[in-house]
Amino acid sequence: MKSCSKCKKSSPIEELFIPLKSKEFYCPECFSEVITKKGKQAWLTWILGLTVCIWGAITYPDDKFFYLGVTFFSWGVVNFISITIHELVHYLFTKLLGGYCPRVSFGEGGLIYSFHSKHTIWELRASPSLGITYVAFPTHLQQGWRYLVVLASAGLVNLSIAVSAFLLVYFEAIKGLHSLIAVFIIVFGVVNLLLFFSAFWPRVIRAGQSTDGAQILEILKKNDAFFDKLHMGYQLNIADALISRGEYATLITFIESCKDYENSPLHCSCLEYAYIQLGKLDIALEYSNRSIELLETHDKDCLPLGSSVEALKAIFLNNLAFALYLMNSEDSERMVNAANFAYQNIPWNDAIISTWASIQIEYGDLSKGISLLEKLVSKKREIDDKCSAQNYASLAIGYRKANKLDEMNKAKAKSIALDPHCILLERI
Numbered sequence: 001m002k003s004c005s006k007c008k009k010s011s012p013i014e015e016l017f018i019p020l021k022s023k024e025f026y027c028p029e030c031f032s033e034v035i036t037k038k039g040k041q042a043w044l045t046w047i048l049g050l051t052v053c054i055w056g057a058i059t060y061p062d063d064k065f066f067y068l069g070v071t072f073f074s075w076g077v078v079n080f081i082s083i084t085i086h087e088l089v090h091y092l093f094t095k096l097l098g099g100y101c102p103r104v105s106f107g108e109g110g111l112i113y114s115f116h117s118k119h120t121i122w123e124l125r126a127s128p129s130l131g132i133t134y135v136a137f138p139t140h141l142q143q144g145w146r147y148l149v150v151l152a153s154a155g156l157v158n159l160s161i162a163v164s165a166f167l168l169v170y171f172e173a174i175k176g177l178h179s180l181i182a183v184f185i186i187v188f189g190v191v192n193l194l195l196f197f198s199a200f201w202p203r204v205i206r207a208g209q210s211t212d213g214a215q216i217l218e219i220l221k222k223n224d225a226f227f228d229k230l231h232m233g234y235q236l237n238i239a240d241a242l243i244s245r246g247e248y249a250t251l252i253t254f255i256e257s258c259k260d261y262e263n264s265p266l267h268c269s270c271l272e273y274a275y276i277q278l279g280k281l282d283i284a285l286e287y288s289n290r291s292i293e294l295l296e297t298h299d300k301d302c303l304p305l306g307s308s309v310e311a312l313k314a315i316f317l318n319n320l321a322f323a324l325y326l327m328n329s330e331d332s333e334r335m336v337n338a339a340n341f342a343y344q345n346i347p348w349n350d351a352i353i354s355t356w357a358s359i360q361i362e363y364g365d366l367s368k369g370i371s372l373l374e375k376l377v378s379k380k381r382e383i384d385d386k387c388s389a390q391n392y393a394s395l396a397i398g399y400r401k402a403n404k405l406d407e408m409n410k411a412k413a414k415s416i417a418l419d420p421h422c423i424l425l426e427r428i
């Protein structure tokens, strides 16, 4: 059992904890909170420091101190701009080669702002440490070279920026420029060079995520198994974006167009999710059982790289418990056991807490279920309205059972406001 340095929740699945400093390990939720906080602090320091130093350098042009300050504080901002350029190059080359990007994120951690264009969810996140572009090509364009071009292009653009900056310095073209602009050009060059190396250096960044260079190497080795898994990962990225957009009918069409989807536990699990959202519970339950069966028989073979079998088992059992709960299944023992397994293994996940708490209210400890849900709805997280509505509806059920009618009406009203078609409303 390992436990999170911040919230102290523990789980036997050690690989889920993310290391930050040598002895600090965080659950994914707390990790996101921590880097969000650090990211916001970093932005504040850079902007304040940079403003003061630029002002100083303009007012006292002969004082070296302020130029050093500009070099120091512009580092982070320039790095973020360079990451942004890097991701946009991935995006551009994907588009040029006939593919599209279901999601492009600048930064990681808490969401600051997002908007949807026709095929892409664009996100700005609080911590400037990383950028992610999901890439997808239609079936007839699934060739290794397209992925190679997309993967390599971004780092190579960073390298060309670095080379251009150094050429400007070498040929003394920056001499005629204002010293401040010269400083920026040098920082820009150095940062882009470092970014080139860090993108091409083959390594795993976090579980399930490796650098451009690591992916390029595997494709060059003509590792078919890797390419299949890479492709599977990209399909699931598309599915993930469709879920974020709430486009469940499109999700079903898309998954059914994927080759061999019925033998992939994650594809089946996406279908289950879509059918639950569309209220077709019988079909959802079938796919739920199928995803668990496949996971148990094939293990890692049928999963994208970096997946944790244990974590997926917990998530699938949670989905099963939720489907059984929605169906008012007679088999409450199976439901409670499945939800309990999920909660014991991933106790920080909002969806798992929600299922566990709702089932506690109906079949277990009423007050514990209520208090878990109260905590859940008071959190400000990136959670979609449908899920929030379900949490409020479950909470209203709990209040009814506890004879707190005022609270029940308030929770019910909130649920209706968030999603008037919420599947749990009729149970209150």
Ligand SMILES: [Zn+2]
Pocket: 004, 005, 006, 007, 008, 009, 026, 027, 028, 029, 030, 031, 348
């Ligand atoms: Zn935690």
Ligand SMILES: [Zn+2]
Pocket: 086, 090, 151, 154, 155, 199, 212
């Ligand atoms: Zn990249």
